[in-house]
Amino acid sequence: MALQMQGVGKRYPGTLAVDNVDLEVYSGEVHALVGENGASKSTLMNILAGTFGDYTGGVLVGGKEARLDSPAAARTGARSTGGRLARIWGNLPASGERKGREGTCLARGAATPLR
Helix, strand or coil, rough: EEEEEEEEEECCCCCCEEEEEEEECCCCCCCCCCCCCCCCHHHHHHHHHHCCCCCCEEEECCCCEECCCCHHHHHHHHCCCCCCCCCCCCCCHCCCCCCCCHHHHHHHHHCCCCC
16 A cells, blocks of 8 residues: 555644544545535645644554655655656636646646656
């Protein structure tokens, strides 16, 4: 298993945004997180991206416990297993008619598509 979230949660003052989420992703899989506005999709992805260090629960990358408390930690956790964790933004208004691979490059800050 490439990535596993176990009982992950995130609370803002007065709001439980993410409550006890479990997710398993195997190598080679591509997943999409879809839901209504305000369903905390971005919050969950921000946890994986290392934006929020104050989440509860556990994250394993390549079967190893990873504390994703910064963007650097999120990148290091993925690299330590030889994997890649990429976030593609669903609304890239400046991207024009780009396709998914090109959007991934924008998310990574890369100049050319991933190969």
